[in-house]
Amino acid sequence: MQLTLSIALEYTRNRKRQALLSVLGVMLGVAFFIAIAGMMRGMHEYFIEKLIDVVPHVKIMDEYRHPLPQPIYETYPDTLIDLRGIKPKEELRGIRGANKIISKLNERDDIRMSPVLQGQVFLRYGGKDIASSLIGIDPKMERRTSNLERDITQGSLDRLLTNSNGIILGERLAKKLSIRLGAKLSVISPAGIIRKMKVVGLFNSGVPEVDSSTSYAMLKKVQILQKKEDVINQMNIRMDNIDNAPQLAKNLEQQYLYRTESWQESFANLFEIFMMENMIMYSTVGAILLVAGFGIFNIISTTVNEKKHDIAILKSIGFSERDISHIFLYQGIIVGIMGTLLGWILGAILVELLAMLDFSFEGDVQAPVEFNEGFPMYRSIWLYVGGGIMAIFSSSISAYLPARKAAALYPVDIIRGAS
Amino acid sequence: MTIPAVELRNVTRTLTDELIPVTLVKDIDCTIKKGEFAAITGPSGSGKSSLIYLIGLLDVPTKGQVFIDGIDITSATKEERERIRLEKIGFVFQFHFLLMEFSAIDNVMLPMRKLGKLSAKGMKERAQMLLGNFGLEDAFWKKPNQLSGGERQRVAIARAMANDPLIILADEPTGNLDTKNSDIVFNMFEELVKQQNKTIITITHEPYLAKRANRQINIVDGRIEK
Numbered sequence: 001m002q003l004t005l006s007i008a009l010e011y012t013r014n015r016k017r018q019a020l021l022s023v024l025g026v027m028l029g030v031a032f033f034i035a036i037a038g039m040m041r042g043m044h045e046y047f048i049e050k051l052i053d054v055v056p057h058v059k060i061m062d063e064y065r066h067p068l069p070q071p072i073y074e075t076y077p078d079t080l081i082d083l084r085g086i087k088p089k090e091e092l093r094g095i096r097g098a099n100k101i102i103s104k105l106n107e108r109d110d111i112r113m114s115p116v117l118q119g120q121v122f123l124r125y126g127g128k129d130i131a132s133s134l135i136g137i138d139p140k141m142e143r144r145t146s147n148l149e150r151d152i153t154q155g156s157l158d159r160l161l162t163n164s165n166g167i168i169l170g171e172r173l174a175k176k177l178s179i180r181l182g183a184k185l186s187v188i189s190p191a192g193i194i195r196k197m198k199v200v201g202l203f204n205s206g207v208p209e210v211d212s213s214t215s216y217a218m219l220k221k222v223q224i225l226q227k228k229e230d231v232i233n234q235m236n237i238r239m240d241n242i243d244n245a246p247q248l249a250k251n252l253e254q255q256y257l258y259r260t261e262s263w264q265e266s267f268a269n270l271f272e273i274f275m276m277e278n279m280i281m282y283s284t285v286g287a288i289l290l291v292a293g294f295g296i297f298n299i300i301s302t303t304v305n306e307k308k309h310d311i312a313i314l315k316s317i318g319f320s321e322r323d324i325s326h327i328f329l330y331q332g333i334i335v336g337i338m339g340t341l342l343g344w345i346l347g348a349i350l351v352e353l354l355a356m357l358d359f360s361f362e363g364d365v366q367a368p369v370e371f372n373e374g375f376p377m378y379r380s381i382w383l384y385v386g387g388g389i390m391a392i393f394s395s396s397i398s399a400y401l402p403a404r405k406a407a408a409l410y411p412v413d414i415i416r417g418a419s
Numbered sequence: 420m421t422i423p424a425v426e427l428r429n430v431t432r433t434l435t436d437e438l439i440p441v442t443l444v445k446d447i448d449c450t451i452k453k454g455e456f457a458a459i460t461g462p463s464g465s466g467k468s469s470l471i472y473l474i475g476l477l478d479v480p481t482k483g484q485v486f487i488d489g490i491d492i493t494s495a496t497k498e499e500r501e502r503i504r505l506e507k508i509g510f511v512f513q514f515h516f517l518l519m520e521f522s523a524i525d526n527v528m529l530p531m532r533k534l535g536k537l538s539a540k541g542m543k544e545r546a547q548m549l550l551g552n553f554g555l556e557d558a559f560w561k562k563p564n565q566l567s568g569g570e571r572q573r574v575a576i577a578r579a580m581a582n583d584p585l586i587i588l589a590d591e592p593t594g595n596l597d598t599k600n601s602d603i604v605f606n607m608f609e610e611l612v613k614q615q616n617k618t619i620i621t622i623t624h625e626p627y628l629a630k631r632a633n634r635q636i637n638i639v640d641g642r643i644e645k
Contacts, residue, residue: 003532010520313516316477317530317578318505320498412472415512415590 004323008330011303018299019335025292026339026391027346033285033387034347039354040281041378044274048267053147054205056236057245057263058111060252062095065259094231095258101235111239111248114141115232117222123169123215125177125185132173132215134187136222136232145238148203148216154181155201160218166200170211174202187217191227289390292339293398296332301402304328304409311406312414325400325407332399336392343391344384351377422489424586424618425451425474430483432469443469445641447483451634453585454616456608458623458632466641467622468590474620475508475588476500488585505534509579509587511621513594515571517563523550523574524559530581549577553607569600576607587611589621593628605631 012019072081095101098115105113117136122129139157143149149157153171160166167187169179179185184198197217205211223229239245245262253260264271304311311324355377430447433440444466451457459467472478473485476492484493487503495503509530517526527546531537537545550559553573563571572592579587587608593601605628611617612633623629637644 003529007518007520010518014520309514309516310518313510313512313518314529316475316504316510316512318501318503318508318533320501323533412477415472415477416468 004326005330008327008334011307011327012331012334015299015303018295018302022292022295022299022335022395023339023342025295026289026336026395027342029285029289029292029394030340030343030387030391031346031350032288033390034344034383035350035354036281036285037383037386038347038351038378038380039375040274040277041380041383042376044277045378046376047270050206051267051270052242052263054207054210055263055266056145057239057242058237058249058252059261059266060095060101060235060237060256061259061261062093062233063259064257065253092228092231094228094233095235095256098232098235101256105235105237110241111237112141112144113235113237114138114145115219116142116234116236117219117226117228117232118234119222119226119228120190121215121225122188123173123177123185124188125179125183128177129188130173130176131213132169133213134167134215134217134222134225136219137216138219142216145236147205151203151205152201153204155199157201159200160216163198163200164218164221165195165197166217167197168201168203168216169199170214171202171204172208172212173215174199176212187225189225189227191225193225193227195221195225197221285390289394292391293394296335296395296398297402299335300328300331300399301405303331304402304406307406308409308414311409312411315409315411316415321407324409325403328403328406329396329399332395332403333392335399336395339395340388340391343387347384347387351379421453423450423486424453424455424488425449425620426484426486426489427470427474428484428486430473430480430485432473432478433481435481442641444473444638447641447643449636449643451618451620453618454612455634456612456619456621456632457634457636458621458629459636459638460623460626460629461638461644465638467638469641470638471588471590471620471622474586475510476504505530506582507585509581509584511572511575511579511587511589511592513591515563515568515575517571517574517578519563522560522562523555523566523577526563526574527578527581530578534582536582546577546581549580550574553577569596569603572596572600572604573607576604580611584617586618586620589619591622591624593623593625601625601628 070083070086072083094117102113102115105111114137119134121132121134123132137148137160139160143157148168152168155168157168160168167185169177174180177185179199181199181202184196187195187197201216203211217225219232223231237248239248242263246264249260249262249265252258314324354375357375427447427449431445432443434443447470459470461467469478473480474487476485476487480493484491486492488507490503492500492503517523518529521529524543524546527549528542531542531545547559550556553576555570555573555577558566558570558574563574566574572595576587576592579589589608593604596604608619608621609631612619619632621632629635
């Protein structure tokens with residue numbers, strides 16, 4: 001074994017209690033990092049996974065990111081023009097040339113799309129009027145682009161095909177209306193049309209907000225209800241590789257000019273919250289490791305002061321400044337490594353304990369019934385590697401400062417002081 | 420003509436970082452041949468220790484040159500000085516300065532392990548041999564706090580001998596010992612000079628010990644008294 005390392009080991013062994021305290025500090029830092037990061041990351045991934053499950057990866061909407069310029073500005077580009085009294089056109093909204101876009105998109109193998117017409121309606125049943133977002137779908141296309149079929153708990157998607165007056169409601173929405181499968185309700189559109197429709201399915205997506213406000217019917221039916229024949233106002237796209245969504249959205253928007261949003265853009269604020277949570281977590285863990293670092297700094301500073309004579313004699317024997325600083329640096333690293341190893345064990349235990357916690361809360365995402373096995377923990381070797389690197393880094397830094405001081409000690413001064 | 424063990428040419432050491440510059444030693448010219456046993460004497464604060472630190476490469480002269488075994492150490496790099504210290508010089512101090520965590524054998528092995536020339540087994544055998552020569556057979560595995568003052572100082576001398584150095588420098592090695600143990604230490608020095616032709620330079624306050632050396636160098640106010 002290296003000589004400086006064996007001296008460092010002896011020194012550490014001789015200060016067992018103090019060393020142990022520092023080791024415990026590092027251990028807690030590493031363990032909390034693994035557990036908290038695992039919990040955060042697990043929850044974030046569960047959230048994203050759930051949301052991605054429910055929403056389209058890319059959606060093309062019937063609006064523009066920036067209003068189209070007035071034609072006169074294009075005709076006289078270098079002229080100062082003052083336009084007054086501009087009024088919006090009372091035109092039928094929707095994606096123009098939708099059929100062309102649909103057939104173009106359907107040519108691609110890597111994506112699946114489904115056109116929808118989404119609009120607000122009132123559902124009336126038993127004297128209750130409840131607003132709902134009614135989505136007109138083509139069941140054959142919809143089942144390829146969403147999990148609606150999987151989420152249906154009663155009835156089925158295919159009943160829309162057999163019953164053109166069928167409607168599928170979110171479970172929470174049905175509960176609000178106090179309506180059951182098979183019952184008939186009135187649908188009132190802003191265009192003033194009222195239709196009796198029959199509940200042919202109920203779904204539970206796991207996202208309460210969706211379940212309490214969304215309903216589905218045949219595209220053709222919704223077009224008639226909204227007086228928008230042959231109009232669609234959104235195209236939902238699902239893709240195999242969800243990481244490519246922003247690029248696809250950008251391309252499609254450039255091509256068709258309509259506002260196109262990837263799921264990343266839709267959830268941008270959520271990601272910001274995640275990032276803030278991560279920052280809070282890292283600063284908490286950083287603070288723990290900082291405190292542990294102070295402990296290490298303290299123990300090594302004390303050792304340096306106590307071992308001045310040893311430093312003098314080692315230097316007089318011919319040990320270099322480097323050798324001396326290594327002795328004390330190694331002490332810090334020994335504490336860091338021991339703390340890391342114990343922290344890994346404690347961290348793994350904490351992760352498994354947290355995973356056993358019952359996980360249920362209301363909010364953006366609700367845990368589905370099958371998710372009663374515990375908290376969604378993120379388990380990865382990289383959390384352990386990261387925690388270890390941080391711990392050993394911080395203990396090395398804490399040890400480096402007193403070690404440098406030790407190396408710079410001048411033996412003659414120490415020997416003079418002693419005699 | 421053989422190369423002298425130590426040669427000092429016009430050596431001056433001044434502490435300049437003090438408020439008033441302090442001259443520790445001044446214009447020292449001195450040659451110590453190999454196999455010589457020199458005792459440095461002089462009143463407290465005369466510069467004896469400063470001289471021995473300069474010879475032992477723990478300090479660097481402000482002016483003049485120091486040669487160890489013919490090598491000019493004033494122009495040597497830090498690494499070269501460390502190497503010379505390791506190979507050619509053994510230090511003994513007034514206080515034993517043993518590492519408390521290590522046994523007598525491990526303390527003696529420290530310089531050997533640093534030098535790294537012998538095998539682990541060779542180092543252990545040599546450490547046992549050295550300690551045995553100094554009558555410490557029973558102390559091999561004892562920690563310094565289990566040894567008497569005289570025994571500790573003998574372990575320290577054994578450690579100074581570890582790498583078979585050319586010169587042994589001793590800074591009042593008997594300062595903390597009774598006369599019996601002081602005699603033992605000086606007997607050891609005499610033996611090392613006679614049997615192994617070592618060069619020994621020791622500081623001592625005791626005139627009767629100084630007389631046992633074959634040369635006495637008296638330092639007064641930083642200069643050698645002629």
